[in-house]
Amino acid sequence: MSANEGGDSIVANLQTEIIAMRQILTLLLAHHARHSAMPNALDDLKDLLDEVYSGDAVEEEVRDKIDEIIGDANTLVNSIKGGSL
Secondary structure, three states, X not given: OOHHHHXXXXXXXXXXXXXXXHHHHHHHHHHHHHHOXXXXXXXXXXXXXXXXXXXXXXXXXXXXXXXXXXXXXXXXXXXXXXXXX
């Protein structure tokens, strides 16, 4: 195996792990929101996210990714609860 093939394998493994972690985080957020006493737990999390990330370019990219995960979790919860969130 060449060094390049080894590097490609490591990158592929990392990408798979990141996808898995994102799905786990989405499920955890959805589970929390579904069982939360707060009707808009995910919206409150988005508001907090707006306060934490100030606008730096890298922070903005990270914030956008987190925003996508929260959106995915919200979609999942809405489909489970029938849109009652």
